[in-house]
Amino acid sequence: MSTPSQVSTRIEDPGSVDDAIASRFSARAFLPRPVPRETIEGILEVARRSPSGTNTQPWRVYVLQGASREALVAQVCAAHDAIYADPSLAQEYPEDWDYYPRQWVSPYLDRRRENGWGLYGLLGIARGEKDKMHAQHQRNFRFFDAPVGLMFTIDRVLGRGSLMDYGMFLQNIMVAARARGLHTCPQAAWNGFSRIVLPHIGAGPDEMLVCGMSLGWADETAPVNHFHTPREPVASFTRWLD
Template identity: 40%
Template sequence: MPSAQQEMIDPAPSCRDERGPASDLVDHVIKSRFACRSFSDRVVPRDLVEEVLEVARFAPSGANIQPWHVYVVTGARKDELSAVLLKAHEEARDQYRSEYQYYASPLPDPYVSRREQFGRLFYGSLGIQQWDVPARARQTARNYSFFGAAVGLIITIDRRLQVGSWLDLGMFIQNVMIAAGARGLQTCPQETFAKYHALLRGLLPITPDEMVVCGMSMGYGETGVVDTGSLMPKAAVADFAHFAGFADSADHGILTENKP
């Protein structure tokens, strides 16, 4: 279907209701999503990956510019890419830098506290002490083999675009993970691939105008890992949302509290 052709998607009847089986399924896929770091060797066919991307492409974007590009690798091509990145990580990782900065420096509260909690929970679950730099490096190295997943994605954006387009890209990436989860696949988004953009350009047809944003592992998760799910707590709605104008809640002056 030509990319310029308008596509009208008629919602299923249950999707027109406020709540129902469709919302339950969507809620389950979103809430059960986690960054899977242990995959089985079960093959993921190309048509299934294309089906995921076929759904994900309906992500919103400002003025419909759709600022995403995806490189999908599997089999021998994935193994070749992994071998190159693993070698770089083991021998010269300090020589490589991402083209963008992921975290603010310094990182303010409450974000720094959440990152520290992540470190305690994640490395603790692996039996790795936070001060054990070699062990942490070995764990990081597993990223470059896509944690054993059958499929790896490298996701890029046109470097000429501005920060608003990164918002669009984030919504697309989330769509990929939700569509994959609805089909029994697990995923892990991985910023660390951006560090080796120079090497990736020698392995994939990434143009000079493209910036490597992240990678993603995709495949069938190991049963025990999937059963465990996410270790990471999420902030309660009351911690990040303010409500005003609803009949069943007081405004508490939130619209004026910051005014002199």
């Protein structure tokens, strides 16, 4: 089978590519409908063409379904509940790398708050309802009921540039999933439980958890899936230099 020419291939329907990108969002409710292995493999086949500095290809992917998925969910949810009961236990689960800043400033803090309270408001969770907030946060560790959980690791020896490469790989997965009618939710929430995740998936000591991801068929009737985050207009983040 011949390989299509990258330089001469023409995109006959650019609107479909745009739609796949624009319709991507973080789905937080999925149907129990299974995703065939060949579909997942097809998504990864496309995503592996992501660019990376000097073609290092820093990604390693672990696909969890069935019993392996359920076992991880049970372990991490138990740890999450234990921390809620005794916050001092959180120190036993340090993150390997800082995804978020140590100190929030505007406009990022404002956007974060808008996102959080917009989501909780849609779900009917008021300020101070800690039990409800905990339960909603734990939905992350149930993969939002998606039948497929993905875990992504990277070799600890690699630098920050490889994390940028990784972001492009993750985006390709999410866009390729949309092209197949699927939805995703990338999840940094798993990073705090890497000491549970990494042994469970069989990762070696040289590997660091980058993030997790839920993959499946979005529940279109779930109110939470009607929450869509705003985006800044192009003019607000672009400077044209002539």
